[in-house]
Amino acid sequence: MTTAATAVWGRAEQQDFRARVRGCLLGGAIGDALGAGVAELTVDDIRAAHGPDGVADFVPAYGRRGAVTAATQLTLFTVDGLIRAQVRRDTGAWHPPTDVHRAHLRWAATQRDWGPDERRKDNGWLAREEWLYARRDPAPACLTGLGDESLGTLDKPKNPTARDSGALVRSAPFGLLVGWEPQLVCQLAVECAAQTHGHPTAYLSAGAFAVIVHGLARGETVDGSVQRALSLLTPRPGHQPVTDALKQALGAVRQGIPSPARIAALGNPENAEDALAVAVYCTLVSEDIRHGLRLAVNHDGPSHTTATLCGALLGALHGETALPPAWLAELEGRATVLELADDFAMEMTQGPALHGPSVSAQGWLHRYPRG
Known part of the structure; x- marks a missing residue:
């Protein structure tokens, strides 16, 4: 496959791709919800509240079990932006960073408005989902970076000192562009991260994460996907903290039984590169998804961040x-999440049957307007 627009997909390939898209988006949201209720707690506090094994199930956050944070909200709008970019490609207006930025501006509106603005006909369906109109502890840099309509770029990034995970946690969808080459996935994720998080470790961590997701969504191994991320990051200025963190995560796998202490040795997950390292380590040593997510939650760092990743x-x-x-x-x-995942999978595998020079599915264009 060369690009998502020209790839020829067999039925088995489409089914596998949809399963991985659903798995990625739902898995991230589950991790987010699992860590949301203990995000600010140390591992000792977690054990004191939930027993010696720590969190093993959802605990209440924002007034309910299973609640998600801004990480999931922003991830959904990233997906929306990527779909809109594909739809707008027919018009010749092909600049995905702009479409993702517009989608994130629609998210920013959910953080300040009481509910959907029905007067905005170009909002599409996601921005009309009322449950998204709730502030769930977004990173301050996301709010300030999207506080006006100016587009942050790598030459002139927003918040150049912001190195937290606010951009990283919304970057998995870039990796789901499996028809793209890995270096293009990395570049897009980096450019979109710089719209709110201008520190190199923040936007390069987002690029590395997208490349790792990309490899997994293509059926590759975790180790192989991390190695590709390392090779793509190494030529980029400012890569050292991110590549060092990933190498440390790979090395930690051989150092014994996984534990909160071993996770703590990977660094401070308040920083994007260390949060990525923790997530990669927990993925590598996981026996299954439940085991991996419990490891990613029960430690001293921001549990919802590492478990989302x-x-x-x-x-x-x-x-x-x-x-x-x-x-x-x-x-x-x-x-x-399911509806958006299926729309993404359909757009990426069957987009030409939905819109193009000779076809125009009005229902689809109402969901994802070209404006």
């Missing part, structure tokens, strides 16, 4: 059927 990786690796049904059943916004 780990859940997306494990979901892309194993597909939706490997996700724990009990967690899926309680997940906030599950229907929306």
Whole structure:
């Protein structure tokens, strides 16, 4: 395959791709929800509240079990932006960073408005989902970076000192562009991260994460996907903290039984590169998705961040059927996540049958307007 627009997909390929897209988006949301209720707690605090084994199930956050944070909200709008970019390609207006930025501006509106603005006909369906109109502890840099309509770029990034995970946690969807070459996936993720997080470790971590997801969504191994991310990052200025963190995660796999102490040795997950390292490590040593996510939650760092990343990786690796049904059943916004995942899979595999020079499915263009 060369590009998502020209790839020829067999039925088995389409089914596998949809399962991985669903797995990635739902897995990330499950991890987010699993860590949301203990995001600010140390591992000692977690054990004191939930027993010696720590968190093993959803705990209440934002007034309910299974609630997600801004990480999932932003991820959904990233998907929306990527679909809109494909739809707008027919017009010749092919600049995915702009479409993703516009989608994130629609997310920013959910953080300040009471509910959907029905007067905005170009919003599409996702921005009309009322449950998304809730502030769930977004990274300050996301709010300030999207506080006006100016587009941050690598030459002139927004928030050049921001090195937290606010851009990283929304970057899994770039990796689902399996028809793209890995270096293009990396570049797009980096450019879109710089729209809110201008520190090199923040935007390069987003690029590395997208490349790893990309490899897993293509059916490759975790180790092989990480190695590709390392090779793509190495020529880029400022890569050292990110590549060092990934190498440390790979090395930690051989250092004994996984534990919160071993996770703590990977660094401070408040920083994007260390959060990525923790997620990669938990993915590599996981026995299954449940085990990996519990490791990603029960430590001293921001549990929802590391578990979001780990859940997306494990979901892309194993597909939706490997996700724990009990967690899926309680997940906030599950229907929306599924609907968007299926729309993404359909656009990427069958876009020419939905829109193009000779066809125009009006229902689809109403969902994803070209404006």
